[in-house]
Amino acid sequence: MTDLRLDARELLPPEPMQRVMAALPTLGPEDVLTLLLYREPFPLYAALEQRGFTWRTTLADDGTYTIEVRRR
Amino acid sequence: MSAALSFEQAPPLSVPHRFFLTGPLFGVAAGVLVALRGDEVVLSRWSMATFAAVHLVTVGFMLQVMCGALMQFLPVAAGANVWRPRLVAGVVHPSLTLGAVALTAGFLGAGADAMRAAVVLLGAGLTAFVAVTGLGLARSPAIGPTLLLLRSAVAALAVTAGLGVALAAIFAWGAALPLVQLVHLHAAWGLGGWALLLVIAVALLVVPMFQLTPPYPVRFSRGLGLAVAGALAAWTVGVVLDVAALDVVATSFGVGALGAFAVKTLHLQSKRRRKVLDTTVFAWRVGLGCLLVAGAALVALRLPLPALARARLEYLLGVALVAGAFPAMMAGMLYKIVGFIEWLHLQRVMAVPPTMQKVLPDARARWQWRVFTGAVLLLVGGALWPPLARLGGLGFAAACVILELHLISATRLYLRLSAAAALETPATP
Ligand code: HEM
Numbered sequence: 001m002t003d004l005r006l007d008a009r010e011l012l013p014p015e016p017m018q019r020v021m022a023a024l025p026t027l028g029p030e031d032v033l034t035l036l037l038y039r040e041p042f043p044l045y046a047a048l049e050q051r052g053f054t055w056r057t058t059l060a061d062d063g064t065y066t067i068e069v070r071r072r
Numbered sequence: 073m074s075a076a077l078s079f080e081q082a083p084p085l086s087v088p089h090r091f092f093l094t095g096p097l098f099g100v101a102a103g104v105l106v107a108l109r110g111d112e113v114v115l116s117r118w119s120m121a122t123f124a125a126v127h128l129v130t131v132g133f134m135l136q137v138m139c140g141a142l143m144q145f146l147p148v149a150a151g152a153n154v155w156r157p158r159l160v161a162g163v164v165h166p167s168l169t170l171g172a173v174a175l176t177a178g179f180l181g182a183g184a185d186a187m188r189a190a191v192v193l194l195g196a197g198l199t200a201f202v203a204v205t206g207l208g209l210a211r212s213p214a215i216g217p218t219l220l221l222l223r224s225a226v227a228a229l230a231v232t233a234g235l236g237v238a239l240a241a242i243f244a245w246g247a248a249l250p251l252v253q254l255v256h257l258h259a260a261w262g263l264g265g266w267a268l269l270l271v272i273a274v275a276l277l278v279v280p281m282f283q284l285t286p287p288y289p290v291r292f293s294r295g296l297g298l299a300v301a302g303a304l305a306a307w308t309v310g311v312v313l314d315v316a317a318l319d320v321v322a323t324s325f326g327v328g329a330l331g332a333f334a335v336k337t338l339h340l341q342s343k344r345r346r347k348v349l350d351t352t353v354f355a356w357r358v359g360l361g362c363l364l365v366a367g368a369a370l371v372a373l374r375l376p377l378p379a380l381a382r383a384r385l386e387y388l389l390g391v392a393l394v395a396g397a398f399p400a401m402m403a404g405m406l407y408k409i410v411g412f413i414e415w416l417h418l419q420r421v422m423a424v425p426p427t428m429q430k431v432l433p434d435a436r437a438r439w440q441w442r443v444f445t446g447a448v449l450l451l452v453g454g455a456l457w458p459p460l461a462r463l464g465g466l467g468f469a470a471a472c473v474i475l476e477l478h479l480i481s482a483t484r485l486y487l488r489l490s491a492a493a494a495l496e497t498p499a500t501p
Contacts, residue, residue: 063280
């Protein structure tokens with residue numbers, strides 16, 4: 001199993017979304033994609049839902065959201 | 073692109089755009105009114121020309137643009153789905169537009185019938201808007217502080233609208249209500265509640281996102297929301313029960329919150345990693361600078377002052393917020409989000425959509441920003457030498473004309489490109 005980490009905090013939209021979408025197909029059944037952002041990506045959630053992924057989001061004190069994406 | 077991006081939650085482009093294209097027209101009207109009757113506006117916050125100018129901007133321009141932006145951004149920013157956006161926009165947009173016209177006409181002497189129309193139209197339109205956005209926000213799964221601020225902003229809009237309708241009922245039916253106290257409450261909930269809370273909520277999202285600054289710390293954001301709530305609560309109890317001591321509490325919390333927000337945002341922008349000079353940054357700076365001026369005016373108004381100085385400070389406070397801070401930040405945001413929304417929609421139908429830069433080039437935003445800033449400086453100068461206010465009104469109208477033309481051209485570009493894309497791929501599912 002591999003863990004992918006994508007720090008998209010310093011990327012202008014729409015790049016974060018594009019990178020996640022590109023990374024999703026490479027994700028194995030046990031893999032976790034960890035995405036860092038300064039906002040909660042609701043449009044991404046909708047895309048994840050459609051493609052059969054689940055996610056868990058946490059918020060750190062500095063304002064960083066961590067989204068862990070897995071296959072359902 | 074292998075996987076088409078999905079933005080199913082975003083409403084059709086016509087939903088926000090009708091609000092965006094209407095708002096600046098009211099800004100033009102406000103500027104023209106101040107150009108014609110600027111003397112009365114500088115003289116007193118209680119003149120009918122002042123009330124009309126204030127609402128041409130707050131209800132005609134700000135409320136219009138903010139409603140369009142919220143319908144677009146609630147799903148994206150808070151996962152709050154807006155119930156049947158097309159239908160809601162179809163009801164809210166005409167009521168707000170005609171309501172703003174009626175309210176202005178009522179202030180400018182068109183009589184009680186105009187005020188009655190304003191009560192019905194704005195009352196109905198805002199009730200619908202608050203109900204739909206409030207429901208969406210109540211069900212939002214978002215975990216961050218933006219949600220609290222958005223909810224408070226919509227709640228403050230409901231209070232503002234309720235108090236505004238009560239005030240208008242005084243004109244419309246001669247309702248026996250305490251006018252001055254109601255104005256004090258309505259103005260504070262409108263500008264310090266609805267407008268300020270919404271600008272803070274939007275800033276938490278778009279400042280780090282588009283300007284690549286560090287984020288606002290979570291505790292800071294929550295603290296801002298609590299301070300504004302504390303200020304409004306203290307102000308309301310103070311006005312209703314006539315407790316003078318609460319004025320100090322309200323002013324401290326209110327000025328503290330807007331000052332902290334302005335200084336923090338300027339500080340974050342100074343640390344931004346995107347070094348490209350972008351007009352939105354300048355627009356925010358003008359807006360935040362105006363917020364600080366408003367804070368200083370609010371404090372100065374607590375000093376014992378001769379009547380003339382007090383009237384001029386009240387004018388300065390109004391100009392800093394109503395002509396400066398909120399329109400500056402909103403225009404800056406419009407130049408960014410219109411390009412972004414069009415990109416979102418176009419990438420569904422074409423392989424290589426034009427970049428945001430192409431839809432609304434920064435050079436255009438820069439031009440509008442220059443005229444706008446000049447206008448605000450003239451309007452502020454009117455506090456010292458009143459004839460400048462009329463020139464400032466003219467400048468404000470010009471800045472709104474430029475904004476409108478740019479929005480029209482962006483919309484036409486979108487329509488042309490999406491029509492061409494539809495011709496190429498007639499079988500798009
Ligand atoms: C939601 C945005 C609104 C904002 C930010 C806002 C802001 C203000 C402000 C700042 C004042 C005081 C003006 C001054 O001191 O010169 C005021 C007064 C007033 N507003 Fe609003 N307002 C809003 C909506 C409304 C609505 C929806 C109505 C009516 C349906 C309304 C009706 C009035 C009336 C009648 C007055 C007082 C006029 C008088 O006392 O003679 N406002 N408003």
